[in-house]
Amino acid sequence: MSSVAKILGGEWLSASLGGGSKVILNLNAGASDVQAGSTYTGLVRVAVGGITDDMHVILQVPEQHDATSASVTPSSLYFYAYVGWENPRAQTIRVKDNCGDPVLATVSSRPDWLLLNETGTGEFSVSCDNSYLGKVSSYSGTIYLRDDEYGQELAVSVILEVDDSPTTVASGHQGHYDIGAGQVRYFKFVAGVSDCQNPIQMGNAPMADQPRTVHMLIKRGSKPTIAEFDMTWGMAPSDYDCDSGQWIPSKPKDLYWKYNTGAQAEFVEIGEPMASNTFYIMLYNKGTNIVLHQRLTLSY
Known part of the structure; x- marks a missing residue:
């Protein structure tokens, strides 16, 4: 039973x-x-x-309530960009009511250095205007929106930092970088040279479909400048002679280069024995168009 x-x-x-x-x-x-x-x-x-x-x-039994207000999330955004490099990844803001449902909204105002694109109900993609990424600077501002349901004014604070601080790299590094016309990108590493048979080696190469306008200048102790590039541009590259213990032909102290305007990559070797030092690599786009996916390699 x-x-x-x-x-x-x-x-x-x-x-x-x-x-x-x-x-x-x-x-x-x-x-x-x-x-x-x-x-x-x-x-x-x-x-x-x-x-x-x-x-x-x-x-x-879940909570039951009526929608009475709207809010935007997140309430703040932060963008970081490297001078002359690619636009930082777009971020999304969303307007929803207090029940979690999307609410139509209108952008009332935004900083000039931001671009907004409506991607859905109450949803906006936020990105940076490329024209503001050409020099070191810091921007802060606010996006103001008004929700179409309750008439509330909503705000999102935004910060954009444009920087040219060197990117730290190490032996074995192989990276691809976008470099705008007339722009530079810096890298730094710490290394020494025990003897001529174990040099520091750096390579700079474009993709097959990209302009050959990005060149590499290395400096020991501080960042190289465009003025130093212009000074060395017409000079023949030097090689370190292990037997005589000198660079032939002689060259400005602490600068290293081997420019190539053809299809081949630029390779620079530092074979001069020395204690550990900080070296700075400058990739400089001498051309008038952006170069995409420029390859930088480093080994020591």
């Missing part, structure tokens, strides 16, 4: 036997003893063929 009995639980829970060994549970979240935002526990006891088992039942 089989039986089923509710041991614990209010009007929201009922149980009955179904066909065969089935037990039918009925949960009614609309019962008079149920309130939104509450959790209820029930217990049903089933006896079949002399065996008794208890079934624990939990009913969770």
Whole structure:
């Protein structure tokens, strides 16, 4: 003989036997003893063929409320860009009501250095204007929006930092970088040269479909400048002669280069024995068009 009995639980829970060994549970979240935002526990006891088992039942009723206001998330954005490099990745802001549903919104104002593109209901993609990435600077401002449902003014604070601090690299590095027309990108590493047979080696190469206008100048101790590039541009590259212990032909101290205007990559070796030093690499785009995915390699 089989039986089923509710041991614990209010009007929201009922149980009955179904066909065969089935037990039918009925949960009614609309019962008079149920309130939104509450959790209820029930217990049903089933006896079949002399065996008794208890079934624990939990009913969770979510909060119920009406939408009365809107907000925007996130409330602040931060962008970092390297001078002359690619635009930082776009970020998304979303306007929703207090129930979590999207709400139509209109952009009231934005800083000149930002671009906004509506990508969905109450959703906007935020990116930086490339024309503001050409020199070191810092920008801060606010995006103002008005939601179309409640007429609230919403605000998102934004910071953009444009920097030319050197990127730290190490032996084995192989990276690809976008460099704008007339722009530079700096890298730094720390290394020494134990002897001529173990030089520091650097390579600078364009992709096959890109202009050959990015050149590499290395300096020991501080960042090289465009003026130093212009000074060395017309000079023949020097090689270190291990037997005589000097650079041939002689060259400005602490500067290293081997410019190539053809299709081949530029390779620079520093074979002069020296203690550990900080070296700075400058990739300089001498052309009038952006160069994409310029490759830089380093080994020592």
